[in-house]
Amino acid sequence: MGPAFAHLKQGKENDADIFFREVLPDIQIPTDDWPYLYLRTRGLSWFYFSLMAIFALLAVAGVFLVSRSMRAGMMRSGRIDLETFFFGLAFLLLETKYVTGMNLVWGATWLTSAVVFSSILSMILLATFTCREGNRRDSAARSSRARPAARRG
Numbered sequence: 001m002g003p004a005f006a007h008l009k010q011g012k013e014n015d016a017d018i019f020f021r022e023v024l025p026d027i028q029i030p031t032d033d034w035p036y037l038y039l040r041t042r043g044l045s046w047f048y049f050s051l052m053a054i055f056a057l058l059a060v061a062g063v064f065l066v067s068r069s070m071r072a073g074m075m076r077s078g079r080i081d082l083e084t085f086f087f088g089l090a091f092l093l094l095e096t097k098y099v100t101g102m103n104l105v106w107g108a109t110w111l112t113s114a115v116v117f118s119s120i121l122s123m124i125l126l127a128t129f130t131c132r133e134g135n136r137r138d139s140a141a142r143s144s145r146a147r148p149a150a151r152r153g
Helices: 003-009 015-026 046-066 068-077 082-106 110-152
Strands: none
Touching (some): 082 110
């Protein structure tokens, strides 16, 4: 340090020294298991959980009010369609995983999210068409096997 700044070091601690000693040990470097820089602690707050519960209730109530088949099914059996529920849950897990991963790689933009959503929905559409075609072939094969047996009898 030159003579012009010698008076700053006399008995005073440098701001950088204070930062490195007091603040830096408390800073957590983001890792793959917790990449969220904007959260103060490694956990979700009660506010986040309350928002999730509110949105879940609004979604179920909205679908219940709009969908006649859901109302009829709930009134008739008192149960929900677990297969469809788990398909929806799997979709949400895939969506969240890929949106988070792509945002870490390419940055959190609308384009990144649009690419992920369209990719997942395209896979679902392709799977639906594949299953539908498979069901047509199975039913055609069953009907062709059943016809000769009906003629013999």
